[in-house]
Amino acid sequence: MSKRFGRTWALRDCSIRVPAGKIAGLVGPNGAGKTTFLHLAAGLLTPTAGEIRVFGRSPQSQLLLLLDRVGFVAQDTPLYAGFSVGDMLQFGRKLNRRWDQAAAEERLRKLDIPFDKRVGQLSGGQRSQVALALALGKHPELLLLDEPVARLDPLARREFMQRLTEAVADEGSTVLLSSHVMADLERVCDYLIIITAGQVQVAGDIEVLLASHHLLIGPRLNRDARLNGVELIKAQHTERQSSLWIRGTVPPLGAGWREEPLPLEELVITYLSAPAAGTLPRPELEEAAS
């Protein structure tokens, strides 16, 4: 699906399936289209072209049904500063057909967040927990989070992730979580989506991605050296040495060649620094009609 704002395509020909029950991490440069993607999934936006299906249906055609089943924590966890925590829960109750007030209250009580305190007076970490409680109050099947911990200190971030994974363990919800914090994504996600310049560059099971990508180091290659049977994501050369990031099975290595570990963060950075590469075939980019 594609989404255009004015003359700019925020997302172009994105085609992905997020497997149910997975915690998918969404990574990419700012402005790449992650927020647009999440808003499309939540039914807050309609695609300009193509379609998005959530639970097998288009959000716009089943908006009320979808709102019941999808929880959304938007960027900067927007809450009404003047509302009390209790007011926010009321807000959640009024807006959602299915709402578990008792569970939401219990959740916040366990975190020692007072109901009569105004949201504007809470710490960043507490606000993020209230936003999460609001999203979880409807027991959503799909939980979308747009950089929910971006501005939190390490402890508040950890506590948010603890509560998030705990809720997933309880409910079995599918999660789509956009973040720049690779450490969190690495702990918590089992599926990865990289969006760069409005296109999906990578989408896959993290374990499969890690098993299929390799970093090979060896003596400087000729300009026209070719690799057979593997896809070259990126190459870097010094005077004496070549580093190759490949996808596929490692071929028999010649003299002087070795494999170095390629952890998730490095894999992500490799793709971000090589925008022309991808695990999915990229469609031809047409000129956007003016």
Place this chain on the structure above:
Amino acid sequence: MALIAFHVDPNSGVSYYVQLMQQVRQALLFGLLKSGDQLPTVKEVVAQVALNPNTVLRAYRDLEHEGLVVSRPGLGTFVAQKVPPAVAQSSYRSLRSELERWIRKAHEAGLDDDTLAALVAHVLHAKTEEVVA
């Protein structure tokens, strides 16, 4: 209340589920977990360690394949009735002094800690390959 707590090291290069399994084996070895004891629930583990629940499930499942634990649907995961006995304190102590002696010798021979650790890892790895082959 959970009997043991898990801790993961993001920088060890070892998969999280393997780290969890190693910690269960260690707990068994040192008698912190005994036959019939209940392992922390998946929910308890992730609430503490912030991991994907599937990571914990996988560790528990693999431990079950090894015969160390048994999963009882609706009840939890429990240490199996027959597990390798815990290492005796005396054996542990004497192995440790031997190791300290060996480390001193290695240092005197000029090995630094990193080289030392790499040597141990290499020999262990070779041992595993022998067992597998």
